[in-house]
Amino acid sequence: MTNKQHIIDRFLSYVRIDTQSDPESTSTPSTMKQWDLANKLVDELKVIGMQDVTIDEHAYVMASLPANVPHEVPVIGFVSHFDTTPDFSGTNVNPQIVENYDGKDIVLNKEKNIILSPEYFDDLLQYKGKTIITTDGTTLLGADDKAGITEIMTAMEYLVNNPDILHGKIRVCFTPDEEIGRGAHKFDVEKFGAEWAYTMDGSQIGELEYENFNAARAVVKVEGKSVHPGYAKDKMVNSMYIAQDFINSLPRMETPEHTEDRQGFFHLSSINGDVEETILEYIIRDHDLGHFQARKEMMQDLASEICSQYDRDLITIEITDQYRNMREKVEPVMHIVDLARDAMEAVDIEPIIKPIRGGTDGAQLSFMGLPCPNIFAGGHNFHGKYEYVPVESMQKAAEVIVKLAELTAKKYE
Secondary structure (H helix, E strand, O other), rough: OOOOOHHHHHHHHHOOOEEEEOOOOOOOOOOOOOOOHHHHHHHHHHHHHEEEEEEEEOOOEEEEEEOOOOOOOOOEEEEEEEEOOOOOOOOOOEEEEOOOOOOOOOOEEEEOEEEEOOOOHHHHHHOOOEEEOOOOOOOOOOOHHHHHHHHOOOOOOOHHOOOOOOOOOOEEEEEHHHHHOOOOOOOOHHOOHHHHHEEEEEOOEEEEEOOOOEEEEEEEEOOOOOOOOOHOOOEOHHHHHHHHHHHHHOOOOOOOOOOOOOOOOOEEEEEEEEOOOEEEEEEEEEEOHHHHHHHHHHHHHHHHHHHHHHHOOEEEEEEEEEEEHHHHHHHHHHHHHHHHHHHHHHHHOOOEEEEOOOOOOOOEEEEEOOOOEEEEEOEEEEOOOOOOEEEEHHHHHHHOOOOOHHHHHHHHO
């Protein structure tokens, strides 16, 4: 469907623009540099022939492809985010292209001895003979989610240039700040005007997801009392020891490194402390809403139990819900998942339907009235120097978008 070099050139033009978001910022977008890609996408959408191209004051980019059928078809949408994670540098991305991958180690950076090896990342072996785009070992790549943008843009361009492919009205949106959990916060669902949508933000080819974690953030503050250590008996209260008791009292095997599939976890993401005060930052995750609530209650109960041992309120916990499992919003309209599965099978892709061990804009959008399953974008090893994406996976994702548009129009004939 798509010229391979064309999709490579488009993808490279996006990843070379630094769009890292910033969780400490209160603006939207959280960094000014996200505007660089947002404005480029506006210009490109106009060039390929999209209509109703807009960008708002928060850098949300929207556009339309009008229907070319006489009958009524629900408006569908496709969404991807253009920011990259603050977890790893996205500055001066220098992609490397590996043609006809031979299944062996890929040297990302000879000087620093950084190697992308199938012995550790065995998913690589799925792509023998394919063209793989990697990092140079010093930055992330940005396939999360500039691969998704590449695929949406490529599919829309193909539909514009091939009007014989029948489809209803299609809306696209490119968003800022997804990586810091705010990608949907300023999303104007009413303006978007779609009945349902798909985020192109999954990983390996074939992934189709409509379940994600219920998510919360917990900040645990432990208060101590600092006294000269030479005269501290029965007076000093060391907050770090109390914090250690708290950490060790949570289920040790219910952490990210020991869980998979639908298993939830407590993740201690940072510790900052001294004798007077220690602050623990956790994220809480579970697919099951009941288990999710129980995890939050467990943390509160544990804090109360430790405080009772000291007969004073030494621990306070602030828990903030972040997003919910979209499953409860998608299951009543499962035909939108069925259409995506049928589109994959129609272009010879075996669907891999599984829960997301994370979240997407689609989770929040689903609760805002826009049911939004997640489709693969093709990348692997997101948020770090070992990130890569096979070009053929991006090509296939673009084909899925085109076929989805076609099948939706046919379903409502």
